[in-house]
Amino acid sequence: MGCLSTLLLLFSLAFASYSSAEISSQVGICYGQLGNNLPIPKNSVDLIKGLKAKRVKIYDTNPQILEALKGTDLQVSVMVPNELINNISTNQTLADQWVKNNVVPFYAHTMIRYLLVGNEILSSPPNTTWFNLVPAIRKIRFSVKKFGLGKIKVGTPLAIDMLESSFPPSNGTFRSDISEKVMKPLLHFLNRTKSFFFIDVYPYFAWAAQPTVINLDYALLDSKNITVSDPGSGLVYTNLLDQMIDAVYFAMKRVGYPDVRLFIAETGWPNAGGVDQIGANIHNAATYNRNVIKKFTAKPPFGTPAKPGVVVPTLLFALYNENQKPGPGTERHFGLLYPNGTNVYGIDLSGKTPESEYKALPRARNNEPYKGKIWCVVGRNANASELGGAMSYACGQGNRTCDEIRPGGKCYNPNSLVSHANYACSSYWSQFKSSGGTCYFNGLTIPTKKDPSYGSCKFPSVTL
Numbered sequence: 001m002g003c004l005s006t007l008l009l010l011f012s013l014a015f016a017s018y019s020s021a022e023i024s025s026q027v028g029i030c031y032g033q034l035g036n037n038l039p040i041p042k043n044s045v046d047l048i049k050g051l052k053a054k055r056v057k058i059y060d061t062n063p064q065i066l067e068a069l070k071g072t073d074l075q076v077s078v079m080v081p082n083e084l085i086n087n088i089s090t091n092q093t094l095a096d097q098w099v100k101n102n103v104v105p106f107y108a109h110t111m112i113r114y115l116l117v118g119n120e121i122l123s124s125p126p127n128t129t130w131f132n133l134v135p136a137i138r139k140i141r142f143s144v145k146k147f148g149l150g151k152i153k154v155g156t157p158l159a160i161d162m163l164e165s166s167f168p169p170s171n172g173t174f175r176s177d178i179s180e181k182v183m184k185p186l187l188h189f190l191n192r193t194k195s196f197f198f199i200d201v202y203p204y205f206a207w208a209a210q211p212t213v214i215n216l217d218y219a220l221l222d223s224k225n226i227t228v229s230d231p232g233s234g235l236v237y238t239n240l241l242d243q244m245i246d247a248v249y250f251a252m253k254r255v256g257y258p259d260v261r262l263f264i265a266e267t268g269w270p271n272a273g274g275v276d277q278i279g280a281n282i283h284n285a286a287t288y289n290r291n292v293i294k295k296f297t298a299k300p301p302f303g304t305p306a307k308p309g310v311v312v313p314t315l316l317f318a319l320y321n322e323n324q325k326p327g328p329g330t331e332r333h334f335g336l337l338y339p340n341g342t343n344v345y346g347i348d349l350s351g352k353t354p355e356s357e358y359k360a361l362p363r364a365r366n367n368e369p370y371k372g373k374i375w376c377v378v379g380r381n382a383n384a385s386e387l388g389g390a391m392s393y394a395c396g397q398g399n400r401t402c403d404e405i406r407p408g409g410k411c412y413n414p415n416s417l418v419s420h421a422n423y424a425c426s427s428y429w430s431q432f433k434s435s436g437g438t439c440y441f442n443g444l445t446i447p448t449k450k451d452p453s454y455g456s457c458k459f460p461s462v463t464l
Helices: 003-024 041-050 063-068 082-089 092-102 128-146 179-192 203-209 240-254 282-296 384-395 417-435
Strands: 028-031 055-058 075-080 112-117 153-155 157-159 163-165 196-200 261-267 314-317 373-378 445-448
Touching: 028 041, 041 063, 055 112, 075 082, 082 092, 082 128, 092 128, 112 128, 112 196, 128 153, 128 179, 153 196, 163 240, 179 196, 196 240, 203 240, 240 261, 282 314, 373 417, 384 417
Parallel strands: 028 055, 028 314, 055 075, 075 112, 112 153, 157 196, 196 261, 261 314
Antiparallel strands: 373 445
């Protein structure tokens, strides 16, 4: 090959690499749908464009959403539901049928680029699905190739609890119950197919579990002079997110796959939560997400201390506050937008809006842990027709949970459904919070600092 040809080839390869980095460095959004008050897909797609996102992930293959995305320049990630994994893992015909019905009809006009098999499968209690995950991924990949969907990468998103050790980062290690039988085959597949290792990374939860150990600014990527040194690698960290990402890199290296590309499939910070949930506020959420955008849209890319200059594609969670998500209050408050389509705070996923153009953020008021008693009561907008079921569940657990609201009990009067449900849910939470019980009850209840006790009726409480 002549010198000129060689130079042209090198130039074209460099250009291709540069172009790929350009595309990969753009931040996207996770479009969850667990709300009964969310805009229709067409309007949601317009809102996603308004946020200047370049990627969007949905947690299914909702045809209305995929149709609304038709003709846009948004790269799309779709998902095989968890409950199909076991069957698909042993049935190529079923995999083919699923891809044919759910992906093929949209591929030509909607930029489906990522097909994720399941969601955080390894965070569930031990079950056969763990070991069927990689076989299912292989079957789906075969189907993707069969139908000529060459632009789609296949993978699965895993939460950070796949690690049994993450500090210091150089000690990053996959859990022993999945390392050999799941993680090695998964990384082998991703490496062979040049796909991404999709991970969900939330510094919020790591910080909230140890707020007196981890500095808040360090967790928010907002630290000016705080560093953490890794004695094993000698690397120096300026934020918690880099620390968590590099723990995954080191875990990958430990099992022989150091070069599989990472893709952050979810990260974010809650803009509100229960009274017992520290640091969940608009100020922190805006600070974290803006800093994430700044980090991952930087040119040239920052990378991490273990992988400097490496692009890590990233999706923020989530588009909306979703009022039907189960779990603690934070779960329903990760949105960049309220369900009416207005911004929770100013944000630009392209990273081009200067900080000075955003409105001042409200002061954070819950960055210190609340100390005192809290109760679990019926929320203002709770559906009264569902309270009976919640109360039956609460009263059916534990020991004498609802004795005081039976006839003759100190809390029987006033004999109203809401009053009795308030007592039942507080009593249940008081007994079971330490073993994982929550004040949720399918979205009907909220924690409160206001004591609902009256007269001789004393409500059980949780003490923080």
